[in-house]
Amino acid sequence: MALPIDDVLPGIRAAIRSQGMAVVQAPPGAGKTTGVPLALRDIIKGRIILLEPRRLAARAAAERMAETLGEPVGQTVGYRIRGEAKVSRATRIEVVTEGILTRMIQSDPGLEGVGALIFDEFHERSLNADLGLALALEVRSALRDDLALIVMSATLDAAPVAALMGDAPLITSAGRAFPVETRWLPRPLDARARFDQALAALVFQSVEECPEGGVLVFLPGEGEIRRVEGLLRGLKGCDIRPLFGAMEFAAQRAALAPAAPGLRKVVLATSIAETSLTIPDIRVVVDGGRARRARFDAPSGMARLVTERVTRAEAEQRRGRAGRVAPGTCYRLWSRGEEGALAAFPPAEIEAGDLTGLALELAVWGGSDLPFLTPPHPGVLAEARALLTALQALDSAGRITDHGRALSALPLHPRLGHMLIRAGGGTQAATLAALLAERDPLRAAPADLALRMAAVADPGRVERDGHEVHRGTVERIRLEARRLARAVPEAPLDLGLGQLAALAYPDRVGLRRKGDAPRWVLSGGKGAAMAAGQPLSGARLLVATDLDGDLREATIRQAVAISESELRAVHGAQIVWQDVCEWSRREGRVQARRQERFGAVVLEDRIWSDAPPETMARAALEGLRQIGLTPSPAARRLLARIDLCRRDGADLPDCSDSALLADDSLLPWLGRARTDTDLRGLDLVEPIRARLGWEGVQLIDRLAPAQFETPLGRHVPIDYEGESPGIELRLQELFGVTVHPTVGPKRLPLRITLLSPGGKPVQVTMDLPGFWTSSYADVRRDMRGRYPRHPWPEDPREADPTLRAKPRGT
Known part of the structure; x- marks a missing residue:
């Protein structure tokens, strides 16, 4: 029977003859997996290695090609997967899983006897496939310019792959496209609905509405498959067949086999069924819209499986399975409006693994x-x-x-x-x-x-x-x-189970925290916990061999107890005494300890009574960075003066909180600081003056003096924390002053609050000469009646400053 790939096989052969490389883009069902290797046998010298992402797909591809040739597997076509091989000296086409190629190249970079490498289903972007292609391109460039390379994909944006391969020819097969009707939910699934029950109901609906052909149901994992399988037991006339990677090969093959006479096959599958595999007579696809992926967090060294929405590429792959043999129908467990929010492609494993x-x-x-x-x-x-x-x-x-x-x-x-x-x-x-x-x-x-x-x-x-x-x-x-x-x-050494686990996971040795809850700190620095009442919940030391990957505090799914003596026997060289002086946020103080540690696990803890003062000061500085600075009023005034001068262009060091805490300039003043109270009481005036230096202090004293000297020689503090620098003093003390006082590099006028003899504000001015000329007369008229014993000259510019009142009776 002719396959869609047949139309482009001449172009693939021509590309290999002329350039030795090609990128083939063909939808599922086009026949690329079996058609391309067989078509290249007569133009490739040496073995053709076909790489498949899964063992089941490798076996199935080899069997289909051998059947096409009328031979048993192991003659012209064979396969090699982990733990199993069917090849012979006559084998020309060898189907292998992707990891095996890496071993082949590492052991024999020249790939002697190999004429072509074909990467099938490259759109899955497994780590082994990415590495295998990178190594193959390196081999072809440096050692084997005659090595043919073909990358085949169903949904991948193939142009970047062709560019990576030196602008290799990009050949597209249209595929065999029977129409597939897509049916969405009328509205998004209720957030309270159980996934397995909703999907089982959609399967019942699909079987009733589409009475012909097999049904392929996509679920994220084995657990969901088993639950949905249980819910479908009442589906009359149907043979329910699970299909997932961890099944026995015989059970997997049974899922691929045709249905028994008089029964419809309903295959409950993971993403293993998206590509590569041929499942006969599928006319209906029910897509649960979820996929399970591994997410790895490098700093914690933990991976976790997450269930996510499928991407548009995955959904299209799944949909296409319904249209391989006849027109089909695809049911989706999401609404049409939700489709636009799906990502375009799944992440490559190299990005998340x-x-x-x-x-x-x-x-x-x-x-x-x-x-x-x-x-x-x-x-x-x-x-x-x-x-x-x-x-x-x-x-x-x-x-x-x-x-x-x-x-x-x-x-x-x-x-x-x-x-x-x-x-x-x-x-x-x-x-x-x-x-x-x-x-x-x-x-x-x-x-x-x-x-x-x-x-x-x-x-x-x-x-x-x-x-x-x-x-x-x-x-x-x-x-x-x-x-x-x-x-x-x-x-073999005489090692216990816990010791073996500790060799594999030296960063996951856990020491139980204080308290009743079963919680541990791991040697790698992360936290872990398990449900109370489990056999290991009271273990002082354990090795966590499986965690759920939660980055705050992971749940332990598998662990084994280990004694301290067992730990010392296998990791004694890594158990060391450390002097630790640090700020304890919980205790609110500096803590100096001598600790025997295995990573973050503290096996023994003693007081470090003679910790050096500088070490204590550095721990206090870290505490200060956590708490923050609490400037005194005097320090705030000094900082405001510095800020004014810096804003006006003066060359002074940054004395902001972040700058003061960023370096070690505060260390000399922290030698005796031990507690939260000590740090909050730290007087910053001297540290800031030291940061400024003698010249800086002189500069701000000149440009932004701390005090204003009145004509009577009295020193009034200047407030620099408002919108503009200001002073408060009695009006009579400024008699005779005809030039408004200024401060700062830009000679900013002081904001003067003029007070009555009773100390109450009567006027605020930033133009004292203007005040004498304009408003003073009104103030004088009002104040003379209230304070008759105080001088109120008609021309204050000519009067002498004073703070005295007239003697009584004058």
């Missing part, structure tokens, strides 16, 4: 200047390298160590590989590594890692104790454990 493995691969390769479509964030990459240094995979200069090379050869996260190697291999370490790399084999069980290990060893006993064990997951863990045990030469 854990970069520790990437950093290790870059170190093995010998550099990080690779042609990435999306370069890794420098800060996140630096955090990943810091972890690798702590795991001794990198030396202090960031170069790969022999231990790091050994880690890169293991199909494990570097944390787990480090644990396995440092433990000397062995069954227990291999089982724990496999367990921690897999999903939880228990459902709704306490956060006890030892219970999981027991479930792997004897699932029946754990089930008899009342726990639900996922037998398929246990079998995968056992299989992987056997493989890992063979990968590491066995010389």
